[in-house]
Amino acid sequence: MNKKTFLITGGAGFIGTNLAIHLTEVGHKVVVVDDLSAGDHTARLPEAVDFHKLDIRDTAGLTRVCAGVDVIVHLAALPRVQFSIEHPLETHDVNINGTLSVLEAARHAGVPRIVYAASSSAYGDQETLPLSLDLPPQPKSPYALQKFVGEEMMRTWSVVYGLKTVSLRFFNVYGPHMDPDGAYALVIGRFLKLVKAGQPLTITGDGQQTRDFTHVKDVIKAIVNAGTLETVGQGEVFNVGAGVQTSINEIAKLVGGEVEYVPARLEPKHTMADITQTKARLQWEPSITVAEGVAELKQEAGLI
Numbered sequence: 692m693n694k695k696t697f698l699i700t701g702g703a704g705f706i707g708t709n710l711a712i713h714l715t716e717v718g719h720k721v722v723v724v725d726d727l728s729a730g731d732h733t734a735r736l737p738e739a740v741d742f743h744k745l746d747i748r749d750t751a752g753l754t755r756v757c758a759g760v761d762v763i764v765h766l767a768a769l770p771r772v773q774f775s776i777e778h779p780l781e782t783h784d785v786n787i788n789g790t791l792s793v794l795e796a797a798r799h800a801g802v803p804r805i806v807y808a809a810s811s812s813a814y815g816d817q818e819t820l821p822l823s824l825d826l827p828p829q830p831k832s833p834y835a836l837q838k839f840v841g842e843e844m845m846r847t848w849s850v851v852y853g854l855k856t857v858s859l860r861f862f863n864v865y866g867p868h869m870d871p872d873g874a875y876a877l878v879i880g881r882f883l884k885l886v887k888a889g890q891p892l893t894i895t896g897d898g899q900q901t902r903d904f905t906h907v908k909d910v911i912k913a914i915v916n917a918g919t920l921e922t923v924g925q926g927e928v929f930n931v932g933a934g935v936q937t938s939i940n941e942i943a944k945l946v947g948g949e950v951e952y953v954p955a956r957l958e959p960k961h962t963m964a965d966i967t968q969t970k971a972r973l974q975w976e977p978s979i980t981v982a983e984g985v986a987e988l989k990q991e992a993g994l995i
Contacts, residue, residue, distance in 0.1 A: 697918065698722040698760040698802070700747050700793060701767030702740070703732045705869045706808070706861075709907045710764060710914060715739045724756060725767070735868060747789040750796050757800035762918040765793050766808045768838070772958070775834035786837035787844075794848045804855040804924060805845065806917045811862045811903070811932065811962055813839040820936070821965035824928060831957065846926030855924030857917040859910075862932030862964050865984060866907030867991065878939055879904065879985060882946040883992050892948050896955030898940035903932040903963045906979035913975045923972060932964025933977045945985040947994075 697714050699707045702723030714721045715737040722741045727733070733742055743756050747767045757763070768786050769775065775782040790807070797805055813836075814822045815829030830836040845856035863877050871884035882892045913931045917923060943950050970976045989995045 694718050694720070695761040695919070696720040696722065696759055697762045697764060698724060698757060699764045699766060700724045701765075703727060703736060703742075704729060704766060706864060706907055706910060707764075707766050708732065708735055708868045709866065710766075710911050711736050711740050713911050713915075722756060722760060724753065729870070732868075748784070748792050750792040753792060753796035754800050757796050757802050760800065760802045761804065763793060763797055763802055763805045764808075764914055764918065765790065765805055767793075768808065770810075770834065772812065772832045772834045773956075775832050775837070776957075779833040782833055783837060786834065787840055790841045790844055794844060794854070797854060798848070798852050804918060805857075806914055807841055807845045807856060807858040809842050809858040809860040809928060810835060810838040811860050811930070811964065812959075813842070813860065814959070814962070816959045820961060821934065821963040822930065823965040824930065824968060831959065842928055849924070849926035856926050857923050858926075858928045859913055859917055859931045860928060860964075861910060862903035862905045862930070862962060864905050864907050864910050865988075867988070869907075877902070877904070878942050879946070879988065882943060882948070883988060883994070886946060886948045886994060887992060891951040892943045892946065893951050893953050894939050894943060895953055895958075898943065898950075898952065899938055900958070901936040901938045901961045901963065903935060904937055904942070904981045904984070905931060905933045905977060906981075906984045909933070909977040909979055913969070913973060916973050916975050920974065927972070929969045929973050930964040930966050931969060931975075932962075932966060933981065934964050934966045935981070936961065936963045937981050942981070942985070945982060946989065
């Protein structure tokens with residue numbers, strides 16, 4: 692594989708950290724842009740990373756940093772669903788205006804390709820599973836809407852300006868370096884933190900709601916393929932999920948511990964990715980089961 696220069700927005704976060712580690716290990720040059728609004732986690736980034744503390748809405752500054760970059764992986768966002776409901780103006784500014792800034796910085800700096808972190812939340816509640824790209828988006832929160840709009844921006848900049856763009860609808864990503872209090876922690880990160888603290892596992896609703904839990908190492912493989920395959924880049928959207936339904940009650944059993952149920956919240960009841968197109972066109976499929984992933988995290992946390 693030809694060595695490239697990757698710029699990762701939000702690169703000090705959970706997914707960005709894992710991606711930066713992988714890319715440097717295989718010999719790519721990595722530039723990270725992060726405003727550290729979610730905390731300073733730069734110590735876990737590889738020493739070889741070229742780090743810039745920068746807000747993605749600073750288009751001029753971002754354009755300068757983009758010089759010589761081959762691929763932008765746009766992960767930076769304000770990703771909390773509930774926060775977006777309470778703060779729609781702030782999340783719109785970061786998630787939509789920030790994405791516009793990334794696109795324009797790429798265009799003016801001559802960056803040929805962008806991989807965009809889209810979200811399965813764009814589907815909302817659907818009557819049929821698995822969630823196929825043929826289904827009409829039905830966002831249930833400002834965040835979900837903002838991430839869907841980002842997909843459309845990627846497609847439009849590809850059509851109008853010739854940027855090669857690929858949007859990846861991430862399902863429920865988990866794995867090493869996830870923040871137990873962060874938006875991407877999901878129940879797995881919170882459950883592990885609660886077990887270590889000797890507290891019961893809190894489950895919203897009846898726990899029968901299901902999610903498609905996808906290990907971050909599998910997500911990274913999809914990002915790399917989207918950033919390097921010449922057969923994609925025309926504004927396509929792909930699902931990146933395990934293609935398996937796992938209930939929150941099942942996750943609680945895998946983690947282990949006392950369970951406590953709390954009132955339900957506004958969220959889709961079930962999700963599961965249709966990854967037919969992802970397998971065929973992105974040459975990707977998941978390899979780590981949720982049982983394997985949770986066991987690995989429990990071992991790292993000293994719980995087994």
